[in-house]
Amino acid sequence: MHTRRLVKRSILGSRVYAPSPTGDGAPVTGVVQAVKQENRDVEVRRNVYTVLMQDGSLKEFTEEEIAAAAKGPLKSSLKLSSSNGAVEGQKESSCLNPEAAEEQRLVDGKRLSRDPDTRSVSLLEQKRKVVSSSIDVPHTRRSEEEVDMDKVTAAMVLTSLSTSPLVRSPPVKVSEGLSNSWKDNGSAVPFTPSSNSSSGGYWSWSAPSDQSNPSTPSPPLSADSFKPFRVPSLGGVGSGPTGPEDPSLDDQDGTSLLFDEPIPRKRKNSMKVMFKCLWKNCGKVLSTTAGIQRHIRTIHLGRNCDSDCSDGEEDFYYTEIKLNTDSVADGLSSLSPASPSVLSPPPPPSPLPPLSQPPDSHRPPLPSNAKEPHVGGTTPLSRSAPSALYLIHTDHAYQATAPVSIPSSSSNSADSASTSFTPTNSFSISWQSPPVTFTGNTVSPSKSQGFGEQRSQTISVLSSPPRAATALSRKVRGEGKKCRKVYGMENRDMWCTACRWKKACQRFTD
DNA sequence: ACTGCCGGGCG
DNA sequence: CGCCCGGCAGT
Numbered sequence: 001m002h003t004r005r006l007v008k009r010s011i012l013g014s015r016v017y018a019p020s021p022t023g024d025g026a027p028v029t030g031v032v033q034a035v036k037q038e039n040r041d042v043e044v045r046r047n048v049y050t051v052l053m054q055d056g057s058l059k060e061f062t063e064e065e066i067a068a069a070a071k072g073p074l075k076s077s078l079k080l081s082s083s084n085g086a087v088e089g090q091k092e093s094s095c096l097n098p099e100a101a102e103e104q105r106l107v108d109g110k111r112l113s114r115d116p117d118t119r120s121v122s123l124l125e126q127k128r129k130v131v132s133s134s135i136d137v138p139h140t141r142r143s144e145e146e147v148d149m150d151k152v153t154a155a156m157v158l159t160s161l162s163t164s165p166l167v168r169s170p171p172v173k174v175s176e177g178l179s180n181s182w183k184d185n186g187s188a189v190p191f192t193p194s195s196n197s198s199s200g201g202y203w204s205w206s207a208p209s210d211q212s213n214p215s216t217p218s219p220p221l222s223a224d225s226f227k228p229f230r231v232p233s234l235g236g237v238g239s240g241p242t243g244p245e246d247p248s249l250d251d252q253d254g255t256s257l258l259f260d261e262p263i264p265r266k267r268k269n270s271m272k273v274m275f276k277c278l279w280k281n282c283g284k285v286l287s288t289t290a291g292i293q294r295h296i297r298t299i300h301l302g303r304n305c306d307s308d309c310s311d312g313e314e315d316f317y318y319t320e321i322k323l324n325t326d327s328v329a330d331g332l333s334s335l336s337p338a339s340p341s342v343l344s345p346p347p348p349p350s351p352l353p354p355l356s357q358p359p360d361s362h363r364p365p366l367p368s369n370a371k372e373p374h375v376g377g378t379t380p381l382s383r384s385a386p387s388a389l390y391l392i393h394t395d396h397a398y399q400a401t402a403p404v405s406i407p408s409s410s411s412n413s414a415d416s417a418s419t420s421f422t423p424t425n426s427f428s429i430s431w432q433s434p435p436v437t438f439t440g441n442t443v444s445p446s447k448s449q450g451f452g453e454q455r456s457q458t459i460s461v462l463s464s465p466p467r468a469a470t471a472l473s474r475k476v477r478g479e480g481k482k483c484r485k486v487y488g489m490e491n492r493d494m495w496c497t498a499c500r501w502k503k504a505c506q507r508f509t510d
Numbered sequence: 511a512c513t514g515c516c517g518g519g520c521g
Numbered sequence: 522c523g524c525c526c527g528g529c530a531g532t
Contacts, residue, residue, distance in 0.1 A: 512532080
């Protein structure tokens with residue numbers, strides 16, 4: 001069952017051990033960048049791997065070297081490579097890729113030692129990690145650590161709350177990173193800087209480097225923030241609407257974000273990434289970074305040179321937004337300058353950039369040019385909310401700007417509760433936040449403060465509205481008889497093909 | 511629990 | 522593109 005997906009991935013990008021450059025015996029890790037085959041010898045055909053070392057240097061190693069390095073000191077503290085479960089030629093992969101190696105070993109272990117007591121504890125433990133993270137396996141094993149959903153929620157909340165770059169940049173969603181293979185672009189940061197100081201199972205993100213688009217922010221945070229939505233139904237039914245004390249909110253350890261819980265695959269609702277100018281009173285939305293940068297550079301910064309003389313300042317003035325294509329795909333470009341300004345933080349009269357700045361920001365003072373389109377002196381903020389669902393997502397983690405979701409002005413039938421939402425309502429997670437909830441101003445990751453309303457705001461802000469989006473897009477369930485019902489499971493071959501494929505029935509359409 | 515079917519993987 | 526399935530969501 002699992003083999004299908006694990007096999008056949010390239011070794012490229014895998015993390016391997018390599019002999020220490022200094023030769024002192026302590027292996028170092030690196031990421032395979034290229035593989036060459038030295039074929040000259042007919043018998044011995046060996047691969048040469050170009051490995052990007054931790055210090056940034058590129059080195060070439062033969063299989064033997066890598067294999068040798070893989071043994072020894074680090075043997076017990078296997079690091080799992082998250083990206084590629086490369087099992088190409090079993091032999092080399094077993095020494096090149098720790099994960100594959102481990103799997104291999106497990107298989108071997110299973111095969112060899114059927115007698116129960118030969119298997120070491122560590123092996124079991126390792127197996128647990130591998131199993132839970134990369135293989136579809138019934139979850140029976142996790143019983144003792146079966147975290148209840150409250151904890152999950154709490155952890156999610158914590159994840160969401162800490163928008164500090166430290167936490168954000170390498171998302172700790174290990175399991176998902178494994179099963180899905182979207183590439184985390186932690187490009188040069190192979191190790192999570194802070195999250196894990198304990199020894200043993202230590203997840204590392206191997207940078208896929210070339211393939212990944214460096215400018216795309218890693219999706220998991222926003223995507224995973226969907227998760228809390230499934231939770232409230234648990235406690236929500238029985239208890240009253242108010243739950244001032246919420247046990248789940250006593251934060252556990254902030255580091256317990258690594259459950260083995262495989263994150264359920266999220267349905268990607270049709271989100272399109274656009275880039276929005278944050279310059280006050282300008283809501284220009286373009287579909288490419290280059291475009292938005294050029295726009296900002298020329299229009300707002302008043303620079304005329306082409307893109308290569310950019311000092312990157314434009315980055316501060318636009319943000320990435322993910323928008324629901326099926327509802328707003330078009331008409332975006334024609335957004336009036338007024339409505340998008342709702343999305344931006346209320347810009348102070350000063351020409352400061354809309355996004356909050358980290359205190360240590362080294363940005364030069366803005367050129368106080370007069371080029372800025374001086375749109376009407378009065379505030380346009382009081383306009384009605386835009387009729388679209390946005391999920392704002394900044395491009396820069398250090399800006400610590402929480403994503404903002406702005407609900408459409410209660411136009412959807414899906415949620416009638418929108419108007420009755422009160423932010424003081426402790427923990428009723430609802431993405432139906434007050435029309436403008438921008439918590440982007442210096443969201444500090446300080447744990448000490450008692451969150452109150454701010455938390456609920458942040459939560460609601462961080463959560464994106466998959467429900468409403470899907471509620472709109474998802475076809476209402478067909479009511480009439482369907483092939484399955486009519487013919488039954490035993491006559492599956494009589495079903496219409498669509499039914500057989502688990503698609504919308506074509507025979508008994510409604 | 512059952513069921514329709516979307517999204518996506520695989521060949 | 523046909524086939525299949527995981528998993529979400531409505532009942």
